[in-house]
Amino acid sequence: MARLLKKGFLQSYLEYTHDLESPELFHFWACVSTIGAALGRKCFIHRGYFTCFPNEYIILVSESARCRKTTSAETAVKIYRKANITPVFRGDATRRALSKHMHEMVETVGSSFTYLYAPELGTLLGTDSYVSGLMTFITDFYDCPEESEHRTQTQGVDSHKDVFLSILGCTTPSWLAGMPPDMVEGGFSSRALFIVQNAPRPPKPRPQKSDKVKELEIMLIEDMGAIHAMKGEFRWSEDAKLYFDEWYVREYNKIDTSDVRLRAYYGRKGDHLLKLCMILSASRDDSMLITHYDIEQGLALLGQVEKMMAQAFRGFTLAHSTKHIDRIMQQIEENGGSIIHSILMKNNHLYMDKSEMERVLETLRDANMIRVEIQKGGVRKYITI
Numbered sequence: 262m263a264r265l266l267k268k269g270f271l272q273s274y275l276e277y278t279h280d281l282e283s284p285e286l287f288h289f290w291a292c293v294s295t296i297g298a299a300l301g302r303k304c305f306i307h308r309g310y311f312t313c314f315p316n317e318y319i320i321l322v323s324e325s326a327r328c329r330k331t332t333s334a335e336t337a338v339k340i341y342r343k344a345n346i347t348p349v350f351r352g353d354a355t356r357r358a359l360s361k362h363m364h365e366m367v368e369t370v371g372s373s374f375t376y377l378y379a380p381e382l383g384t385l386l387g388t389d390s391y392v393s394g395l396m397t398f399i400t401d402f403y404d405c406p407e408e409s410e411h412r413t414q415t416q417g418v419d420s421h422k423d424v425f426l427s428i429l430g431c432t433t434p435s436w437l438a439g440m441p442p443d444m445v446e447g448g449f450s451s452r453a454l455f456i457v458q459n460a461p462r463p464p465k466p467r468p469q470k471s472d473k474v475k476e477l478e479i480m481l482i483e484d485m486g487a488i489h490a491m492k493g494e495f496r497w498s499e500d501a502k503l504y505f506d507e508w509y510v511r512e513y514n515k516i517d518t519s520d521v522r523l524r525a526y527y528g529r530k531g532d533h534l535l536k537l538c539m540i541l542s543a544s545r546d547d548s549m550l551i552t553h554y555d556i557e558q559g560l561a562l563l564g565q566v567e568k569m570m571a572q573a574f575r576g577f578t579l580a581h582s583t584k585h586i587d588r589i590m591q592q593i594e595e596n597g598g599s600i601i602h603s604i605l606m607k608n609n610h611l612y613m614d615k616s617e618m619e620r621v622l623e624t625l626r627d628a629n630m631i632r633v634e635i636q637k638g639g640v641r642k643y644i645t646i
Contacts, residue, residue: 263487264484264487264546264547265480265483265484266480266481266484269544269545269546270292270296270481270484270485270488270543270544270545271289271292271293271296271541271544272544273477273480273481273484274288274289274292274337274340274481275288275289275292276477277474277477277478277481278333278336280465280468280474281329281332281333281336281462281465281468282329282332282461282462282463282464282465283328283329283330283332283333283336283461283462284323284328284333284458284460284461284462285462286456286458286565287321287323287328287329287330287333287334287456287458288333288336288337290319290321290454290456291319291321291333291334291336291337291338291429292337293317293319293537293540294317294319294337294427294428294429295337295338295340295341295429295485296315296485296488296540296543296544297315297316297317297427297536297539297540298316298317298341298346298376298427299341299344299346299485299488299489300315300488300489300491300539300540300543301314301315301374301425301489302314302316302372302374302405302423302424302425303491303492303493304491304492304493304494304495304539304543304549305494305495305539306494306495306535306539306551307494308535311404312405313532313535313536313539314405314425314536315536315539315540315543316403316405316425316426316427316536317427317428317429317454317536317537317540318403318427318428318430318449318452318453318454319428319429319430319453319454319456320382320428320430320431320432320453320454320455320456321333321334321429321430321431321432321456321458322431322432322433322434322437322455322456322457322458322573323433323434323457323458323459324433324434324459325433327459327460327461328458328459328460328461329461330431330458331380331431334378334380334429334430334431335380337429338378338429340478340481340482340485341376341485343482343485344482344483344485344486344489345486346485346486346489347366347370347374347376349376349377349378350362350375350376350377350378351377351378351379351380355395356394356395356398356411357411359375359377359395359398359399360398360411360419360421361419362375363375363419363421363424363426364411364419364420364421367420367421367422371422371423372422372423372424372425373409373421373422373423373424373425373426374423374425375425375426375427376427376429377399377426377427377428377429377430378428378429378430379428379429379430379431380430380431381431381432382430382431382432382436383432383433383436385430396448396449397448398411399426399428399449400448400449400452402424402426403426403452405423405424405425405426406421406424407422407423407424408420408421408422409421409424428453434457434573437455437573448525450525450526451525451526451528451529452529454533454563454566454570455566455569455570455573456566456569457569457570457573458569487547488543488544491543491547491549493549494549495538495539495542495549495550495551496549496550496551497550497551498550498551498552498553500552500553501551501552501553501555501556504553504556504557505534505556508556508560509531512530512531523567523570523571526567526570530563533563534556534559534560534563537559537562537563538551538555538556538559539551541555541558541559542555585609585612585613585617585618585621586621586624586625588609588612589605589609589621589622589625590625590630590631590645592605592608592609593605593631593643593644593645594645598644598645599634599642599643599644599645600642600643601636601640601641601642601643602640602641602642602643603640605618605643606618622643625643629646630645630646631643631644631645631646632644632646
C-alpha cells in the first residue's frame with residue numbers, strides 16, 4: 262500500500278498535534294505506541310535464540326491535568342481506532358478479564374493480540390494487582406510468548422497463542438512513588454518507558470482543526486493502515502550492523518547509572534533500542550530496513566527518556582529515608598543549586614525532625630552530592646556538587 266505522508270508518519274503526526282497544549286514528547290511517544298501496535302507480532306527482528314517484537318509499554322507521566330497526558334494518548338489512539346486494526350482493550354482490568362480477552366482474540370483473529378490503553382494506570386495497576394497476579398501477567402507477556410495458559414478455579418483454562426501485548430498508559434509521579442520494590446528492581450518498570458513532562462505548551466483557548474489538519478488526519482489514518490499491512494523480518498543496512506554491534510559491546514558491561522532504580526532498565530536497553538528502531542523505520546517507509554540513522558536517532562530518543570525517567574522515580578524508595586534524600590536534593594536544585602539550613606527545615610518540618618534532617622544531610626555530604634558553606638553568623642548553606 263503506497264504511503265501518502267512524504268515526511269513520514271511520526272513527523273506528520275507531530276504536525277497534526279502541533280496546536281494541542283500537551284507537550285510534544287507526549288504526542289511523539291503516544292504515536293510510537295500506536296505504530297508498534299499496528300506492526301504487531303508479524304513484524305520482528307530475530308536475535309538468535311529469541312525474537313524481538315515492536316510492542317511497547319509507554320507510560321506518560323505528569324501531575325494531574327497539568328500537561329493533559331490523557332489528551333495526548335486519546336488523540337493517538339483515535340487515529341489507531343479509525344484505521345480499523347483491532348479493538349483497543351481499555352480501562353480497568355483484572356487478570357481474569359485480560360486473560361479472557363486474549364483468549365477470545367485467538368478465536369477471532371488467530372492470535373492473542375492486545376493493545377491495552379489505560380488512561381488511569383494507577384487504577385489498572387493498583388497495589389492489589391500484585392495480589393491478583395495482573396502485574397506478573399503483564400510483565401511476563403512483554404516478551405510475547407508463543408503459547409501460554411491461565412487456569413481459573415471455576416472458569417476453566419484460557420489458552421493464549423502468539424501473544425502480542427502493547428500498553429499505553431497515563432499516570433502521576435505520586436503513583437510511581439508508591440510502586441512495590443519488586444516492580445522497580447527488575448519487573449514491570451524495566452520493560453516500560455516512562456515519559457515525564459512537567460510543562461505544557463502555550464495555551465490554546467479555542468483550538469480549531471484547519472482544512473490542512475483535517476486532510477492530514479485522513480492521510481494518517483490511511484498510512485496507519487499501510488503500516489498495519491507490513492509483515493516480515495526487519496533487515497539491517499551494513500553500517501547499521503556495525504554501529505549497533507559497536508554500541509552493544511561497548512555498553513554490555515557498563516551500567517550508565519549509580520541509581521539502582523534504573524539499573525534493570527539499562528539491562529534491557531538493547532531490546533528497547535531494537536523495538537524503537539523497527540518503529541522508526543516503519544514510520545519512514547515500507548522498506549523494513551534499519552539504518553545507521555535509525556539507531557543513532559533511537560539512542561538519542563532513549564537518552565532523553567532516561568533523563569526524564571530519573572525524575573519519574575525520584576519519589577520511589579527502597580528505604581523510607583531515600584524519599585527524604587530525593588526531596589531534599591530536589592528542593593536544593595529547584596532553589597538554584599543552593600539553599601540555607603533554616604529554609605530546608607521550614608520546608609520539611611512536617612516530614613522529619615531535626616535529628617533525621619541531620620542524618621539525611623550527612624548522607625548527602627558523604628556521597629559527595631552536596632557541600633556545606635558556612636556563611637556570616639554561622640548560617641549553613643548547602644550547595645549541590
